[in-house]
Amino acid sequence: MSERTFVPKVIKTPDEWRAQLNPAEYHVLRDAGTEPPFVGEYTDTTTPGTYACKACGEVLFTSEEKFSSHCGWPSFYAPTDNDKIRYLRDDSLPGPTRIEVRCATCDSHLGHVFEGEGYPTPTDQRYCINSIALVHQAS
Numbered sequence: 001m002s003e004r005t006f007v008p009k010v011i012k013t014p015d016e017w018r019a020q021l022n023p024a025e026y027h028v029l030r031d032a033g034t035e036p037p038f039v040g041e042y043t044d045t046t047t048p049g050t051y052a053c054k055a056c057g058e059v060l061f062t063s064e065e066k067f068s069s070h071c072g073w074p075s076f077y078a079p080t081d082n083d084k085i086r087y088l089r090d091d092s093l094p095g096p097t098r099i100e101v102r103c104a105t106c107d108s109h110l111g112h113v114f115e116g117e118g119y120p121t122p123t124d125q126r127y128c129i130n131s132i133a134l135v136h137q138a139s
């Protein structure tokens with residue numbers, strides 16, 4: 001599927017998203033904002049369970065792939081399913097191009113994915129995800 005034809009399954013207007021999300025959630029999920037490090041609700045959470053997109057409820061990550069990266073945000077080495085994630089080049093900051101991670105179901109911003117940092121995980125990837133973009137459901 002080419003980027004040009006990407007159509008999310010869940011489509012809402014900005015006003016509809018604003019009615020559903022609080023301003024801080026809207027800033028991250030719909031305006032690609034970033035919450036400050038080390039303050040997010042799930043940064044150090046180790047409770048077994050799932051992590052769903054706060055905007056649409058799709059389960060994107062689980063505690064199985066969550067690891068302690070000490071970077072200040074919840075970190076996962078893989079999503080539950082690559083098809084649930086949309087990857088986009090992000091040149092908004094100077095320096096190396098980053099890869100933005102969005103929910104493929106509703107096209108909401110989640111965070112970024114970094115590769116080759118040397119974490120002892122099966123993928124050597126770090127999905128650096130804003131807590132505020134997720135809802136944890138303990139299993």
Ligand SMILES: [Zn+2]
Nearest residue numbers: 053056103106
């Ligand atoms: Zn979503």
